[in-house]
Amino acid sequence: MNDSELNDSELNDSELLRELTAADPVDIDTVPGPESAPAQLLLETTMRSDAGPAAVTGQTIQNDPVVKQMKPRRTSFMRSRATLASAAAAVLLLVGGLLVFSPDNTPSAVAAVHSAAAAADSDSGRISTTFGFVGSHDEDGEVSNELHSGRFDAEFSGSDIAFSFQADESVSDSGFDAGDLPISEGRLVDDVLYFHDGSVWRSIDTDGMLGSLVSDFVDPRVVLEKVQELTEAVEVGQTTIDGQDVTHYQSVVDLGDESLSQSGWLGFEAGSFDGEGEVTVDMYVADNDILARLDLSGDVQEGADSGTFEVSMRFTDIGSDITVEAPADVVELNLLDGLLDE
Amino acid sequence: MAGHKPGMGSVTNLDRGVMEQNSAIVGSTGAMDEALFRQLFNATYSRLVAYARRRSFDSAEADDVVAEVYAIAWRRRADIPTDTPALPWLYGIAANVLRNSRRAGTRRLQLVERLQTEPTATNPATSLDPADSAEETDRSDLRLALERLSWDDQEVLRLVTWEGLSHAEAGQALGCSTNAVGIRVHRARQRLETELNNVRNSDTPSERHGGAGQ
Numbered sequence: 001m002n003d004s005e006l007n008d009s010e011l012n013d014s015e016l017l018r019e020l021t022a023a024d025p026v027d028i029d030t031v032p033g034p035e036s037a038p039a040q041l042l043l044e045t046t047m048r049s050d051a052g053p054a055a056v057t058g059q060t061i062q063n064d065p066v067v068k069q070m071k072p073r074r075t076s077f078m079r080s081r082a083t084l085a086s087a088a089a090a091v092l093l094l095v096g097g098l099l100v101f102s103p104d105n106t107p108s109a110v111a112a113v114h115s116a117a118a119a120a121d122s123d124s125g126r127i128s129t130t131f132g133f134v135g136s137h138d139e140d141g142e143v144s145n146e147l148h149s150g151r152f153d154a155e156f157s158g159s160d161i162a163f164s165f166q167a168d169e170s171v172s173d174s175g176f177d178a179g180d181l182p183i184s185e186g187r188l189v190d191d192v193l194y195f196h197d198g199s200v201w202r203s204i205d206t207d208g209m210l211g212s213l214v215s216d217f218v219d220p221r222v223v224l225e226k227v228q229e230l231t232e233a234v235e236v237g238q239t240t241i242d243g244q245d246v247t248h249y250q251s252v253v254d255l256g257d258e259s260l261s262q263s264g265w266l267g268f269e270a271g272s273f274d275g276e277g278e279v280t281v282d283m284y285v286a287d288n289d290i291l292a293r294l295d296l297s298g299d300v301q302e303g304a305d306s307g308t309f310e311v312s313m314r315f316t317d318i319g320s321d322i323t324v325e326a327p328a329d330v331v332e333l334n335l336l337d338g339l340l341d342e
Numbered sequence: 343m344a345g346h347k348p349g350m351g352s353v354t355n356l357d358r359g360v361m362e363q364n365s366a367i368v369g370s371t372g373a374m375d376e377a378l379f380r381q382l383f384n385a386t387y388s389r390l391v392a393y394a395r396r397r398s399f400d401s402a403e404a405d406d407v408v409a410e411v412y413a414i415a416w417r418r419r420a421d422i423p424t425d426t427p428a429l430p431w432l433y434g435i436a437a438n439v440l441r442n443s444r445r446a447g448t449r450r451l452q453l454v455e456r457l458q459t460e461p462t463a464t465n466p467a468t469s470l471d472p473a474d475s476a477e478e479t480d481r482s483d484l485r486l487a488l489e490r491l492s493w494d495d496q497e498v499l500r501l502v503t504w505e506g507l508s509h510a511e512a513g514q515a516l517g518c519s520t521n522a523v524g525i526r527v528h529r530a531r532q533r534l535e536t537e538l539n540n541v542r543n544s545d546t547p548s549e550r551h552g553g554a555g556q
Contacts, residue, residue: 016531016538020488021503023481026392034387038405043383046412047376111418118438225442 109233109249113283116291117227125318126155127220135307146307154220155317160324161219162187188219189326201327220313223294227283239284241314246284246292277301290318379419383412386429389505393433396504397440411436423514430507430515437497437515487537495530502527 032039132149154163164185186195193204236248279298286292294313300306390411394404414435415422423431488496501512502523509523516523 016535017499017503017527019480020484020499020534021506023484023488024396024504025485026395026504028388028392031388031392031395034384039383039387042409042412043380046383046409046416047379111421114414114417121442228438228442 109235110231112235112247112285112289113233113249113291114228116283116285116289117224119289120291120315120318121221121224121228122318124155124157124320124322126153126316126322128153128314128316129220129311131309131311133307133309135305137305152220155322155324156219156221157322157324159191159219160187160189162324187324187326189324192326194327194330196327201330202333203326203330204333223313224291227291227294233281233283236282241284241286241292244286244292246286249283249285251281251283252278291315379416382415382422382428386432389429390432390436393436393505394440396500407436407439410439414439426514427511430511433501433505433507433515434517441493483541484534484538487534487541490537490540491530491533494526495533498523498526499530499534 034040034043129152130150131152134145134147136145148167150165150167152163152165154161156162166184184196184198186193188194188206191206193206194201195204196202233249233251236250239246239248277298277300279296279300282293282295283291284293284295292315294315295311297308297310299308387408390408391404394407394411395401398404398407411432415432422428488499491499498512498516501507501515502509505512507515509527510520513520513523516526518526
């Protein structure tokens with residue numbers, strides 16, 4: 001668009017934009033002022049939300065690796081072979097929930113990880129996730145054990161995502177085998193989910209409510225949103241990842257926090273978590289202020305279920321030119337047929 | 343194109359006053375201690391609440407957004423701009439907060455927004471006065487057309503109309519140049535006009551609101 005075209009357009013812009021201004025749904029005169037009680041309460045609460053930079057010192061950093069003697073909660077989600085999501089995606093959701101809560105607090109560290117996560121939460125990039133967990137579930141005196149490990153890789157451009165899932169190891173008394181998941185590779189392009197079932201590409205139009213469910217499961221950037229909600233973190237020091245200088249930040253999450261039971265965030269059994277445990281969140285920020293890696297390890301126990309998990313997410317090619325295209329030779333799947341099969 | 347401010351009226355003046363006040367506050371010392379943050383809060387609170395309400399499906403969500411924005415601003419108070427107005431910076435944070443919350447619940451919110459826009463018994467789009475009715479219908483159509491645009495298109499249009507920002511200020515909020523804002527406004531307006539025509543050419547409420555089942 002050249003300057004003359006732009007100038008010509010201004011006249012046309014004005015009328016419609018003036019109409020739009022008049023269509024403002026909010027009457028500023030009805031908005032509460034800063035002197036109102038809720039506003040003043042918010043202000044005081046906000047300024048008491050941390051003790052300022054002085055709080056950085058004296059923080060106890062828990063560097064010891066969390067003891068991994070565990071076994072992850074077995075969930076109906078994990079047992080479901082019909083679900084589109086992989087176990088890795090489930091872990092991401094769990095991780096996302098955990099990140100909201102953290103007992104340590106260093107404002108400068110929190111700001112750094114917020115900024116780094118926001119930078120990684122880009123329109124394009126690649127995320128490689130490795131995960132592993134062991135767990136046991138006691139149901140009416142019958143204990144079943146599970147072990148799962150694998151990787152979940154994704155590259156994304158806008159809302160389009162290509163992902164692959166690989167189960168390295170999966171042993172389960174309950175009969176669930178992560179290797180049996182119906183999707184090993186998939187793509188979400190223009191609200192259409194394509195997945196490879198081992199022989200052919202199939203597609204499902206996810207437009208509508210299903211769309212957000214699918215994108216929430218396969219889009220690993222969900223976890224980056226949770227990093228940006230992190231309220232507490234401390235700086236551990238400098239290290240390197242793949243030869244790259246990074247700053248290491250850490251948070252330790254106490255799952256005994258009663259607020260967790262009210263959070264509705266804890267993974268696939270949202271809103272129903274009533275357990276305890278501890279999770280260590282390690283964040284590595286590169287010199288370009290982009291989150292390079294996010295590691296989580298922790299123990300969770302809830303009633304008769306217990307488990308230990310480890311997740312490592314590597315962020316690369318953030319902001320690079322990435323194109324996700326729909327595969328060729330696709331067999332369209334009628335979702336209703338699939339539901340009837342269940 | 344820089345400084346072009348279509349149809350702002352008193353909204354512009356109000357914003358301008360707030361921003362000049364912010365700039366004076368922050369610029370006076372370059373540091374944000376509690377007293378200065380309190381002044382910033384007092385100077386921006388109403389505008390930020392209005393911003394959040396324009397983009398939220400209810401006042402509770404708007405309150406959450408406002409609280410989150412000030413919490414982030416407080417944690418990042420060292421980053422509050424000292425040489426430019428602070429309100430666009432807060433808007434930029436608010437946009438990220440909203441975008442994040444909506445990524446998880448986009449479809450639900452769109453549905454709620456459609457229901458809000460849809461005339462109902464408790465939220466009538468018409469009054470007894472035919473002239474008022476026609477005017478309100480036009481505005482409702484315009485809001486509906488706006489809702490159909492991408493988030494980026496919506497945001498740039500809302501910033502320069504409802505928020506009354508200049509292109510330079512909108513650029514600060516969006517993290518782009520003043521010239522880029524001008525181009526974005528121009529293109530978004532074209533798409534808004536297209537969607538407005540689509541809305542007005544639709545015959546039934548379900549068509550106007552995107553059809554059943556969405």
